[in-house]
Amino acid sequence: MHAMIGRLNHVAIAVPDLAAAAALYRDSLGARVGPPLAQPDHGVSVVFVELPNTKVELLSPLGENSPVAAFLERNPAGGIHHICYEVADIAAARDRLVARGARILGDGEPKIGAHGKPVLFLHPKDFNGTLIELEQV
Numbered sequence: 001m002h003a004m005i006g007r008l009n010h011v012a013i014a015v016p017d018l019a020a021a022a023a024l025y026r027d028s029l030g031a032r033v034g035p036p037l038a039q040p041d042h043g044v045s046v047v048f049v050e051l052p053n054t055k056v057e058l059l060s061p062l063g064e065n066s067p068v069a070a071f072l073e074r075n076p077a078g079g080i081h082h083i084c085y086e087v088a089d090i091a092a093a094r095d096r097l098v099a100r101g102a103r104i105l106g107d108g109e110p111k112i113g114a115h116g117k118p119v120l121f122l123h124p125k126d127f128n129g130t131l132i133e134l135e136q137v
Helices: 018-028 067-074 090-099
Strands: 008-013 037-039 044-050 055-061 079-087 116-120 131-136
Touching: 008 067, 008 131, 018 044, 018 055, 055 067, 067 079, 079 090, 090 116, 090 131
Parallel strands: 008 055, 079 131
Antiparallel strands: 008 079, 037 044, 044 055, 116 131
8 A cells, every 4th residue: 555644844832922933933943934814714824834845733712702812721831732744635645544544623524724725634532542634746
């Protein structure tokens, strides 16, 4: 069976204070940090930290029903929220995963993510306790 997932697109870290986290990466680690981007469809504001081989996505809650708010209640200092892998064909990836018993979060239809590309999330209980995002590239 050939590999379905490609490159690691990003590791997402939920943070209670987006500006402070961005400053930490910029000033302490000397990383290239992008501007904050509101993602109302996903209930988050994000900042991308650009690394030579991948990205780190800092996320904080946006709006009342943010899925990240509950995560931060359990992890008030923040923590790794999800890992995003690239796929060539998100619909084919979804169908293959569902056929193998994996659960897709939401209605199972891809949504447009922070990079303007279709994304899906896979249930963490099916992947070693890790929330997995797939992004079509």
